[in-house]
Amino acid sequence: MLKELGARTQYVRLLLLRLPFEAIRNLIYAVFLKFSFEAIQDMDNKRLCLVCAGFLAANIFLFSYNGTVWRFFGVFYARLQKKLKVFIITKLLDKPLEEIDNLAGGDVLMRLNQDTQMAAAIYAEPWNLVFLVNGIANLILSSLLFWLFEVKLFLITIVFVLPFVLISSYVFAPLLYSLQNQIQKVGADLTDMYTSYINMADTVYLYDCSDFFLQKIKDKNLELRRLEIKKTLFKALEAAGIPLFGLTGYLVLMFMGADRISAGVITTGSLLYAFQLRLGLISASTMIIKSITTISVNKAGLKRIKELTHLS
Amino acid sequence: MIKIENLSYSYGEKTILKNINLTIPDGKKIGIVGESGCGKTTLIKLISGLYKLQSGTILAEGKTAVVMQGNALFPFTIRENITCGHPVPEEKIWEAVKIAQLEEWINSLDQGLETFAGVRGDNVSGGQAQRICIARAIASDVPNLILDEATSALDIQTSSKLIKALMEWWQKRQKLGCRQTLISIAHRKEALDFCDEIYHLDGGCLC
Numbered sequence: 155m156l157k158e159l160g161a162r163t164q165y166v167r168l169l170l171l172r173l174p175f176e177a178i179r180n181l182i183y184a185v186f187l188k189f190s191f192e193a194i195q196d197m198d199n200k201r202l203c204l205v206c207a208g209f210l211a212a213n214i215f216l217f218s219y220n221g222t223v224w225r226f227f228g229v230f231y232a233r234l235q236k237k238l239k240v241f242i243i244t245k246l247l248d249k250p251l252e253e254i255d256n257l258a259g260g261d262v263l264m265r266l267n268q269d270t271q272m273a274a275a276i277y278a279e280p281w282n283l284v285f286l287v288n289g290i291a292n293l294i295l296s297s298l299l300f301w302l303f304e305v306k307l308f309l310i311t312i313v314f315v316l317p318f319v320l321i322s323s324y325v326f327a328p329l330l331y332s333l334q335n336q337i338q339k340v341g342a343d344l345t346d347m348y349t350s351y352i353n354m355a356d357t358v359y360l361y362d363c364s365d366f367f368l369q370k371i372k373d374k375n376l377e378l379r380r381l382e383i384k385k386t387l388f389k390a391l392e393a394a395g396i397p398l399f400g401l402t403g404y405l406v407l408m409f410m411g412a413d414r415i416s417a418g419v420i421t422t423g424s425l426l427y428a429f430q431l432r433l434g435l436i437s438a439s440t441m442i443i444k445s446i447t448t449i450s451v452n453k454a455g456l457k458r459i460k461e462l463t464h465l466s
Numbered sequence: 467m468i469k470i471e472n473l474s475y476s477y478g479e480k481t482i483l484k485n486i487n488l489t490i491p492d493g494k495k496i497g498i499v500g501e502s503g504c505g506k507t508t509l510i511k512l513i514s515g516l517y518k519l520q521s522g523t524i525l526a527e528g529k530t531a532v533v534m535q536g537n538a539l540f541p542f543t544i545r546e547n548i549t550c551g552h553p554v555p556e557e558k559i560w561e562a563v564k565i566a567q568l569e570e571w572i573n574s575l576d577q578g579l580e581t582f583a584g585v586r587g588d589n590v591s592g593g594q595a596q597r598i599c600i601a602r603a604i605a606s607d608v609p610n611l612i613l614d615e616a617t618s619a620l621d622i623q624t625s626s627k628l629i630k631a632l633m634e635w636w637q638k639r640q641k642l643g644c645r646q647t648l649i650s651i652a653h654r655k656e657a658l659d660f661c662d663e664i665y666h667l668d669g670g671c672l673c
Contacts, residue, residue, distance in 0.1 A: 362529075369551070
């Protein structure tokens with residue numbers, strides 16, 4: 155889609171700008187915890203102040219950088235939506251008249267508004283493609299650092315994270331995609347009903363079927379609400395699973411780390427460093443899972459636009 | 467019976483109908499012809515109560531069913547489009563379907579009367595949509611029936627069959643004591659051969 159709209163190069167640039175943020179932030183937090191707690195253990199106040207100052211400076215830089223990059227993304231999102239709407243209209247006008255006649259008003263409106271927003275969101279909104287790529291980068295860096303720190307602790311953490319990643323990708327994501335497709339279809343039907351009710355007000359009046367029409371609208375609305383509730387429920391279930399898996403892994407890591415501290419193998423600072431890397435793994439997994447889910451939901455909008463415009 | 471007295475109607479400065487007087491007794495079939503924009507549809511909308519009267523009176527006994535020009539299908543099934551959600555007996559629906567020359571087509575559909583016949587037009591052509599609207603008017607079983615260019619989207623053969631079936635049904639009802647009034651509107655006089663009387667609407671006057 156981006157290629158057709160002439161926005162691919164700009165998007166890749168933006169993606170690369172945002173790519174290192176999560177990974178670097180996680181590394182900074184891990185290093186800060188390690189050095190600050192080691193300084194506390196050694197009762198070295200000067201070193202502690204230096205570590206804190208470095209941490210503060212790094213955070214200020216990181217968050218200013220992040221804000222600037224998101225500002226660019228905001229402009230890109232607005233421009234992409236505009237380009238996409240113009241593209242859809244142009245494609246519509248290029249269509250043979252018989253195809254245009256077969257399109258319902260509600261359907262076209264839905265594609266122009268909601269579907270366009272959803273399709274553009276895949277590329278420029280958080281928890282979509284941007285966070286998916288960031289999550290992968292963060293996951294790779296955190297895994298690498300954790301592996302270098304201690305293979306056994308890394309593998310235990312992975313054992314608690316992996317099942318949930320798989321469940322989310324293979325159970326929740328397809329389910330939510332299918333639900334969103336249904337929501338889009340029912341939403342378009344509802345818009346059709348509203349437009350028909352307004353456009354055919356004379357027929358509705360003549361045949362005294364206002365109550366019947368409104369009941370149909372009410373039923374369709376209820377169907378839409380039910381689907382939306384279902385979607386929220388599945389999203390909540392998925393969200394509840396993340397801390398559950400995360401907490402179990404945390405407890406195991408704490409007990410194993412305590413043994414190693416007692417044995418003098420690692421310092422408290424090093425355990426906290428490991429905890430931060432573990433947190434990086436979990437937050438990266440969460441980013442990937444949530445992004446895959448949101449992308450699969452938003453893909454329903456993109457799919458509908460592709461149907462209309464034959465975009466690649 | 468429909469009785470129109472001293473009816474005038476204007477859109478702003480432009481007077482469309484000037485002092486119209488017309489009485490249509492029960493059981494009569496009348497036709498109205500006239501050029502495009504002469505006020506035929508406005509007259510119908512006034513008779514059916516869709517437009518408020520500006521001057522004059524219209525007395526229409528009982529309800530009026532109107533088949534408008536163009537596709538007036540709801541985004542529902544064929545059955546719902548015909549019944550409009552009212553409890554219509556099955557035999558009455560099929561009677562209307564037969565008169566509207568839809569029986570063969572509906573029987574060929576996998577879901578029959580339950581087929582979606584909405585605005586998308588995936589399943590329904592312009593002619594079929596118009597005939598569904600005619601079936602709706604017939605099934606509504608009201609004393610006054612108005613057809614506004616109701617067969618304009620049909621080919622001559624289907625149109626003739628439909629008019630013939632409609633007249634047979636109308637005569638059968640007359641014999642049963644249901645004296646239904648029928649007003650049909652067309653551009654050309656030839657399309658109104660089945661009417662008892664034909665009026666010409668010209669320059670806002672009916673003659």
